[in-house]
Amino acid sequence: MTLSPLADVVTRELRGKVLLVTIDHAPVNALSADVRRGLLAAIEAADADRAVEAVLIVGAGRNFIAGADIREFGKPPVPPSLPDVCNRIEACAKPVIAALHGAALGGGLEVALAAHYRIAVDGAKLGLPEVQLGLLPGAGGTQRTPRLIGAPAALDLILSGRHASAKEALALGLIDRLGDSGDILAEGLAYAHELLAAHAPVRRTRDAAALNDRAASLAAVAKARDETAKKARGLFSPLKIVDAVEAAIEQPFDEGLKFERKLFLQCLDSPQRAGLVHAFFAEREVLKAPETRDGKPRALEAIGVIGGGTMGAGIAVAVLDAGLPVTMIERDEASLARGRAHIDKVYDGLIAKGRLTAEKKAATMARWSGSTSYDALAHVDLVIEAVFEDLDVKKAVFAELDRVCKPGAVLATNTSYLDIEAIAASISRPADVIGLHFFSPANIMKLLEVVVPKQVSADVVATAFELAKKLRKTPVRAGVCDGFIGNRLLAVYRAAADALMEDGASPYQIDAAVRAFGLPMGPFQVVDLAGGDIGWAARKRRAATRDPNARYVQIADRLCERGWFGQKTGRGFYLYPEGSRGGMPDPEVEAIIDAERKRAGVTPRSFTDEQIMRRYMAAMINEGANVVHEGIALRPLDVDVTLLYGYGFPRYRGGPMKYADSVGLATILADIREFAKEDPLFWRPSPLLVELVERGADFASLNTTA
Ligand code: 3HC
Ligand code: NAI
Numbered sequence: 049m050t051l052s053p054l055a056d057v058v059t060r061e062l063r064g065k066v067l068l069v070t071i072d073h074a075p076v077n078a079l080s081a082d083v084r085r086g087l088l089a090a091i092e093a094a095d096a097d098r099a100v101e102a103v104l105i106v107g108a109g110r111n112f113i114a115g116a117d118i119r120e121f122g123k124p125p126v127p128p129s130l131p132d133v134c135n136r137i138e139a140c141a142k143p144v145i146a147a148l149h150g151a152a153l154g155g156g157l158e159v160a161l162a163a164h165y166r167i168a169v170d171g172a173k174l175g176l177p178e179v180q181l182g183l184l185p186g187a188g189g190t191q192r193t194p195r196l197i198g199a200p201a202a203l204d205l206i207l208s209g210r211h212a213s214a215k216e217a218l219a220l221g222l223i224d225r226l227g228d229s230g231d232i233l234a235e236g237l238a239y240a241h242e243l244l245a246a247h248a249p250v251r252r253t254r255d256a257a258a259l260n261d262r263a264a265s266l267a268a269v270a271k272a273r274d275e276t277a278k279k280a281r282g283l284f285s286p287l288k289i290v291d292a293v294e295a296a297i298e299q300p301f302d303e304g305l306k307f308e309r310k311l312f313l314q315c316l317d318s319p320q321r322a323g324l325v326h327a328f329f330a331e332r333e334v335l336k337a338p339e340t341r342d343g344k345p346r347a348l349e350a351i352g353v354i355g356g357g358t359m360g361a362g363i364a365v366a367v368l369d370a371g372l373p374v375t376m377i378e379r380d381e382a383s384l385a386r387g388r389a390h391i392d393k394v395y396d397g398l399i400a401k402g403r404l405t406a407e408k409k410a411a412t413m414a415r416w417s418g419s420t421s422y423d424a425l426a427h428v429d430l431v432i433e434a435v436f437e438d439l440d441v442k443k444a445v446f447a448e449l450d451r452v453c454k455p456g457a458v459l460a461t462n463t464s465y466l467d468i469e470a471i472a473a474s475i476s477r478p479a480d481v482i483g484l485h486f487f488s489p490a491n492i493m494k495l496l497e498v499v500v501p502k503q504v505s506a507d508v509v510a511t512a513f514e515l516a517k518k519l520r521k522t523p524v525r526a527g528v529c530d531g532f533i534g535n536r537l538l539a540v541y542r543a544a545a546d547a548l549m550e551d552g553a554s555p556y557q558i559d560a561a562v563r564a565f566g567l568p569m570g571p572f573q574v575v576d577l578a579g580g581d582i583g584w585a586a587r588k589r590r591a592a593t594r595d596p597n598a599r600y601v602q603i604a605d606r607l608c609e610r611g612w613f614g615q616k617t618g619r620g621f622y623l624y625p626e627g628s629r630g631g632m633p634d635p636e637v638e639a640i641i642d643a644e645r646k647r648a649g650v651t652p653r654s655f656t657d658e659q660i661m662r663r664y665m666a667a668m669i670n671e672g673a674n675v676v677h678e679g680i681a682l683r684p685l686d687v688d689v690t691l692l693y694g695y696g697f698p699r700y701r702g703g704p705m706k707y708a709d710s711v712g713l714a715t716i717l718a719d720i721r722e723f724a725k726e727d728p729l730f731w732r733p734s735p736l737l738v739e740l741v742e743r744g745a746d747f748a749s750l751n752t753t754a
Contacts, residue, residue: 058086060093065101066240067094068233076114077107079155081126083117084133087159091140103144104240105137105163106233107156112146112172115154118181121316121325130155130187131309134162138252143243147236148172148223153211157222158187161196164251166223167239168214169232174222177209181328182285182321182700186312190292191254191304197221198258199265199293203272206289221258254301262297269294282566283700285315319710323702327692330685330703336753337498337513337525337682343506345514346456352377352431354445356387356418359462360434362490364416365394369491370518373415375424384418391416394491422448430458430515432484437585439466443474450475458508460484464535465586468501468528478503482512485532486521487694488578495694496521497532522693527680533690536680537671537704542583543730544667545571546601550645552652553660555621556633561657562664566698572621575604576614576631584608598729603644607637666719666731669708673734676705676750684747705747717741 057073057080069090071077079087087105094100107113116130128136137144137159146152146160148168153175160166160174168174176185176193184190185206194202197220205212217223227235259265273290280286288311295307315321353364354377364374368391378384395412398404417424425431431453433445442461449459459481461471472481483499496519498512509525516523526532531539545558549572559570575583584605594600607620614620615629622631645652672687681687688703701707708716717737724731740746 057082058090060090062099063104063237064241065099065244066237067097067100067103068237069094069103069105070108071105071113072108074109076111076151077109077156078114078117078119079130079133079159080117080120083113084128084130088128088133088136091136091144094144095141100142102142102240102244103140104147104236105144105159106147106236107150109150111150111156112148112152113156113159114151115156115177116187118325118328121181122322130158131305134158134187135305137162138164138254140164141250143240143248143250145236145240145243147227147232147239148174148214149230149232154178154185154189155187158185158189158192160223161192161253162188164253165225165239165243165248167225167227167235168217168223169227169230169235170214171230172214172217173211174214174217175209175211176206177211179207179209179283179285179289180324182283182318182324183315184285184289184292184308184312186308186316188305188308190289190308191296191301192256193222194265194293194296195256195259195301196253199268199297202296203268203290203293206293207272207276207286259297265297266294269297282698284318284320288315320700322710323698323700323706326685326688326702326706327699330689330706330751331522331692333683333685333751333753334522334524334689335513337509337523339500339506339509339525340513343508343510345510346458346507347429348372348511348515348518350375350428352425352428353434354378354431355434355436356384356390357434358390358488359486359490360432361387361390361394362488362492363432363434363462363486364391365491366486366519366521368412368415370520371415372518373417375428376416376418377422377425378418378420380420384420388416388418422452425449425452426454428453428457430460430511432460432462432486434462434486437464437466439470442466442471446471446475446481450477456480458482458511460512462486465530468499469503472501472503479505480508482508483526483528483532484512484515485526485534487534493694494520494522495534495690496523497526497534497690497694498523499526499528499532501528522689524686524690524693525682526686526690527678529675529678529680533675533681533687534694536675537668537687537691538695540671541664541668542571542575543599543601544663546603547599547727547730548655548660548663549603549641550601550648550650551655552645552650553655554633554638554641557655557657558660558664561660564657565661565665566701568696573631576620576622576624578614579616580604580608580613580620595729599727601644601648603641606640606644662719663723665704665707665711666716666723668704669716670720670731670734670737672704672708673736673740673747676747677734677736683751685751709746709748713737713741713746 059070061068073083094103144163145165146163149172151173176189178185201220218226276286292308295304350373351367352375353360356378367374378387395409468483472478482504485497487493487495496516513523555572559572562570612619615624618624623634624631675681684705688705691697692703720731720733
């Protein structure tokens with residue numbers, strides 16, 4: 049018998065004595081206002097209906113409930129609130145059972161915790177990931193979880209935001225039973241009927257006893273507070289989480305809930321929440337490039353990699369880790385052996401750390417083969433070239449690929465800067481040529497710029513996105529230009545940092561200011577890590593085409609002329625005594641900088657950290673606006689994801705374009721115009737920035753689906 053569904057996203061149906069409540073709200077059963085209303089009504093109905101003896105809550109589709117509806121954050125609240133819904137579920141006079149499959153996350157798990165009994169099946173993911181959105185569990189999660197599984201396990205789950213499997217959840221006491229079939233409805237109904245037959249009582253998590261050892265619980269809180277203060281790096285919500293769990297120990301349940309709500313609202317209002325939620329949606333939006341709609345991915349069964357250097361080896365590891373076979377091509381046997389050794393080194397490092405077994409490594413390496421003959425690539429579906437950064441060398445490689453590869457094979461280059469249009473035009477099948485710009489170390493860094501030349505077919509672009517998915521990379525579509533999205537912005541904010549250095553700030557102050565803003569490293573530390581010679585070569589290459597009127601700071605060149613390339617040579621902007629990785633300020637570098645200031649006729653002045661960051665960010669944002677204006681990036685959010693995933697931009701700021709919106713574009717533009725008084729050539733406001741300010745619009749207004 050079907051009872052009238054109050055809202056069709058939550059349906060009710062009497063199955064024997066059990067009221068089956070199904071949440072059916074695609075794609076992930078998020079707890080939007082309709083769902084909350086429907087759940088509340090279902091519990092009210094269950095309590096009022098004498099035919100109902102128990103309630104079973106399940107999710108339709110692939111998940112139980114993925115959590116609160118993230119799209120509602122920042123909008124005016126609509127009743128009923130989720131905490132009220134959870135409290136009503138818990139207060140139900142008849143046993144409420146939650147049956148979990150797929151995602152039972154955030155508010156979804158909180159609904160389950162408010163139920164009286166919980167069953168899950170294999171494949172269920174249970175977690176409280178709110179911290180990743182700058183929040184804390186705000187519907188009783190910080191109060192019920194520790195009461196159910198104890199403070200240490202609760203703190204671990206809530207502070208990490210990780211997903212626990214159904215098996216782990218059972219071991220933790222988060223659920224009562226593990227269903228052994230995949231049929232969540234059958235499992236849930238069977239469990240509910242079994243509980244009824246056993247006259248199982250209503251059992252409320254608010255009364256659970258896992259916090260009874262007060263001293264041990266408080267010790268866990270103290271330890272977590274200590275560790276979180278060290279690790280949280282500017283994040284707002286983690287310490288609030290610790291405070292909320294402490295309240296679960298020290299205060300009565302209802303008081304604890306009120307305290308949790310207060311902290312939750314503080315987090316909800318924080319700019320960090322806005323930045324992290326922006327990042328969540330942006331990293332999903334980048335997957336929707338137009339070619340992924342129009343194109344059909346080609347087969348990806350076997351991959352070729354050319355070059356076994358830093359990038360070729362890293363890319364090969366990424367591909368092997370995805371379970372695909374790799375054929376590596378090198379110039380000669382010795383280089384091939386070096387390429388293989390680079391790969392061995394990665395896996396041996398994992399073995400040494402106990403994160404991989406020798407057997408697993410052997411099984412992975414069985415998918416690797418190497419050759420010095422391009423003919424070995426005849427069978428591959430996609431090739432990634434990672435040879436020296438030299439157009440002629442690359443063209444020669446592509447001529448070979450044109451000769452040996454099967455029709456339809458995707459031919460990709462990992463070039464950082466070179467003109468991919470020119471590479472494509474040099475062979476007989478330009479529609480198959482694309483840029484796949486990985487970041488170093490390629491097996492670790494998540495960003496993959498998919499660089500799309502004009503002639504490329506949509507299928508090839510779609511294949512690139514498919515490869516990114518297999519490699520668990522975050523792809524961002526970029527157009528062809530010098531540096532694509534990421535390195536093009538890098539060149540500009542690096543130039544701003546160089547100018548600041550020549551004008552009077554020390555590289556150490558600039559790096560510290562950038563770190564304080566939230567990046568893991570400052571620009572000069574990055575140069576030292578990557579190797580100063582790389583940028584030096586690029587600057588020499590560009591020397592002929594550089595605008596003679598543009599300011600050119602020569603300090604880095606002075607260091608390179610001395611062979612100071614950074615960590616690998618023991619000194620760069622910093623000193624690295626005996627191969628140490630943390631650099632020390634170098635008085636000789638400071639003397640060189642002083643001499644350069646004199647040579648350039650600059651009278652050094654001092655900058656506050658804030659003044660440094662205003663220039664650094666204005667440069668980054670202005671160039672970000674330029675790449676959007678020119679169509680190199682589809683939308684501002686593509687720039688954000690590039691900087692978040694490839695350059696360590698702090699996720700809680702959402703990316704440079706989101707940050708610009710939060711500061712206000714008029715302020716950024718006013719800064720640029722102010723800086724332009726000193727150097728009008730460098731500080732030319734992007735036409736897009738000017739236009740948006742004139743219209744009173746922001747970057748977010750351009751973040752519609754591509
Ligand atoms: N609210 C609104 N939309 C959501 C959502 C949510 N909680 N979770 C996912 N979506 C949307 C995605 O944006 C995406 O939309 P799109 O198709 O328009 O791009 C769609 O659902 C599918 O998501 P995915 O592409 O991520 O699908 P997957 O199958 O790969 O992953 C998932 C599913 C594991 C559920 C993943 O989406 C996820 O981790 N979601 C977020 C879970 C989360 O953080 N929950 C906590 C929310 S905060 C909260 O609950 C506060 C409470 O304590 C008060
Ligand atoms: P590398 O110098 O470490 O490796 C290049 C390898 O290519 C060498 O092992 C060399 O023997 C091999 N090689 C040269 N010519 C060849 C040929 N004709 N056939 C087969 N193999 C050949 O260089 P790296 O750093 O790996 O860079 C490779 C490419 O990746 C360049 O285009 C570079 O711009 C790009 N890149 C580099 C990044 C980095 O951080 N190092 C980041 C992203 C892209």
